[in-house]
Ligand SMILES: Cc1cc2nc3c(=O)[nH]c(=O)nc-3n(C[C@H](O)[C@H](O)[C@H](O)COP(=O)(O)OP(=O)(O)OC[C@H]3O[C@@H](n4cnc5c(N)ncnc54)[C@H](O)[C@@H]3O)c2cc1C
Ligand SMILES: Cc1cc2nc3c(=O)[nH]c(=O)nc-3n(C[C@H](O)[C@H](O)[C@H](O)COP(=O)(O)OP(=O)(O)OC[C@H]3O[C@@H](n4cnc5c(N)ncnc54)[C@H](O)[C@@H]3O)c2cc1C
């Protein structure tokens with residue numbers, strides 16, 4: 015089939031992703047998107063035009079060698095496909111599942127201009143899953159360099175940095191404050207979107223092969239300070255993410271039944287509250303849930319709610335309601351397209367142009383309602399974006415038992431305790447060079463959400479990779495600090 | 497994995513354990529806490545650091561068996577291990593010479609108040625301690641408390657030991673007594689007790705520090721589940737506390753938040769009891 019003409023390739027329609035039935039899946043936590051078969055993957059790979067100037071690559075934050083891996087895939091050379099992939103991306107099984115492809119690689123694919131882009135993310139997932147199952151591209155550690163490195167935080171940024179440095183032969187200790195590694199991949203993103211077996215498979219493989227010393231339950235800033243780590247290591251990387259939740263400043267936020275999305279998702283995903291009482295940690299959501307916000311975090315929270323409503327009753331279809339409350343319109347929704355689509359399929363109710371003004375409670379201090387005001391799009395502001403403005407007199411009360419706030423997060427300041435000389439912005443993010451990850455403090459690098467604020471998995475990985483390259487050069491004496 | 501090095505039964509429902517956790521012991525200070533998770537299925541529960549030994553790398557915890565997690569923990573023995581032990585978390589107690597201070601411990605709260613009383617004594621304060629429990633059986637560490645206090649008052653609700661009264665009664669007498677000039681009060685115990693201690697000290701305008709025991713998950717400021725309403729807005733107990741100015745705490749909100757998961761806690765306990773019965777039946781069957 016490799017001798018197809020461009021016209022022939024362009025006639026092939028983009029291959030749908032097989033998904034779990036939209037009603038059945040409301041009552042379980044297993045993965046929604048089932049993945050391409052080998053046959054479908056190869057057929058989809060045939061659509062790629064192998065552009066001389068591949069626009070897709072420039073859309074990817076780490077510049078994955080997309081046409082190369084797709085070519086190997088369609089020629090049936092999976093080992094090569096994995097190799098091409100891993101030049102830039104250590105965790106394809108994860109990125110293939112969670113990248114916002116429509117605004118990155120696929121958003122730039124030439125085929126997308128007139129028709130539908132090559133399903134790069136789905137192909138990437140196929141390659142990643144193949145590697146997970148067959149380990150064709152083993153991780154090898156170079157000869158010991160005698161250099162010691164501390165990596166703080168085991169999310170995508172820290173993990174990538176740790177792996178790249180351990181491969182170079184440095185001795186890496188990876189510190190994590192929670193009881194398990196993975197960061198948002200484990201405590202935030204739910205099982206039905208990113209199975210924990212995939213994440214744990216990647217982490218334990220890397221940790222074992224590269225002899226990374228993983229220390230969980232270590233809160234840096236408390237058990238050890240940054241300066242103490244610096245005294246014992248040649249270099250330190252901070253990948254502590256942006257885990258600090260914000261609450262709206264409206265009356266009633268301290269009522270029972272008001273949670274941050276972080277609390278809700280941590281209970282459900284990290285602590286497995288959906289399997290309570292087999293797992294000890296409970297979560298209570300009542301019969302009607304309102305999630306405020308419309309980013310990825312909000313979509314995850316509302317889809318978890320939908321499932322919990324069903325699990326509580328043991329029925330396939332939930333008797334309760336799960337709402338999204340968002341002050342802008344559908345066009346501005348920041349979440350991945352696929353998640354919004356899946357949420358709609360699962361029966362989530364979207365309330366656009368609606369802004370909460372007060373949470374109402376009863377005499378026992380429990381939530382009974384969410385008072386909102388309707389919004390309309392006003393004149394475009396300087397950025398050209400139409401700002402929502404309240405419609406006077408349009409207040410109304412939604413009856414709900416649970417309000418989950420998914421309003422964005424900031425870096426957790428604990429790691430910066432006593433860390434003198436490390437500059438931070440007024441939003442609390444660490445100041446670091448985009449190319450090298452160097453902070454203002456000597457021998458300290460940083461990357462991922464702790465520098466950018468809440469962003470994406472692939473951008474955090476990219477930052478971890480770039481920092482690892484610069485740290486390696488520094489440790490080998492190829493580059494100096496100044 | 498963290499090993500249990502020592503276990504002591506302090507009363508019917510209160511147990512002490514020394515856990516090997518050098519990464520916590522090296523920095524631990526009075527007033528801080530740890531987050532404990534017993535096994536893969538466990539929840540993360542906060543427990544105060546009752547004592548520490550930097551050389552041996554151990555932390556002493558003292559807990560009251562209330563529900564599933566604390567009862568399960570109480571069943572473990574020396575040599576057993578628990579899966580997670582993170583800390584030291586929260587801010588330490590601000591120890592300095594205040595003059596005359598009153599240290600109050602209610603129920604299991606005697607455990608966390610002990611290192612604070614000891615540190616305050618070492619800092620040169622005159623320490624008057626008041627400890628109390630429902631009955632004699634629940635009381636522990638009377639002698640240890642006496643050793644670090646200039647004066648010790650012991651109360652029980654039922655009069656089975658010491659004075660028959662709530663801890664607030666002797667406190668009020670002390671505050672009335674102008675010779676004593678109490679300059680600061682610490683109170684650790686059930687939320688209701690701390691609430692009434694602050695109500696007692698308020699008219700006398702004596703600064704009162706309480707250590708709040710909200711429901712927690714991560715203990716590092718990440719979830720906001722531990723938030724407490726103060727006069728000037730909400731704060732996170734795990735990172736902003738656990739000690740707060742008791743006069744600013746909205747106690748009704750705190751008490752209501754503490755009881756939010758009552759039904760689920762009961763369910764967890766029933767599920768656990770059922771599992772234990774099945775296991776012991778199976779063990780008997782094997783014999
Ligand atoms: C619910 C949710 C859904 C998301 N969905 C998507 C998606 O679909 N696609 C996408 O691309 N992105 C998504 N994101 C964003 C993405 O997950 C993050 O941008 C990414 O995980 C950032 O990686 P990181 O390594 O910088 O930080 P994190 O993943 O946050 O990891 C930081 C780690 O550091 C640890 N840590 C923090 N402080 C300390 C300390 N003092 N000592 C030791 N350890 C510490 C934390 O416990 C954590 O494990 C989502 C985020 C959330 C919350
Ligand atoms: C900073 C901090 C320090 C603490 N230090 C200690 C300590 O040193 N020793 C100790 O015994 N306990 C301490 N606690 C309380 C302890 O965490 C709880 O008792 C424990 O989580 C109960 O778990 P469980 O599963 O056994 O009981 P659950 O089944 O969760 O609860 C059983 C009963 O206890 C009540 N309860 C639940 N959580 C709490 C809580 N956080 N505080 C008070 N009552 C609660 C419930 O309402 C219920 O009636 C501390 C709490 C905090 C926040």
Ligand code: SF4
Nearest residue numbers: 074078109113118119
């Ligand atoms: S890493 Fe993400 S953006 Fe880059 S090619 Fe893969 S799916 Fe696309």
Ligand code: SF4
Nearest residue numbers: 062063065070123124
């Ligand atoms: S832009 Fe699209 S068609 Fe061109 S190489 Fe990239 S994936 Fe293939």
Ligand code: FES
Nearest residue numbers: 715717719720734
């Ligand atoms: S316990 Fe999660 S923020 Fe305090």
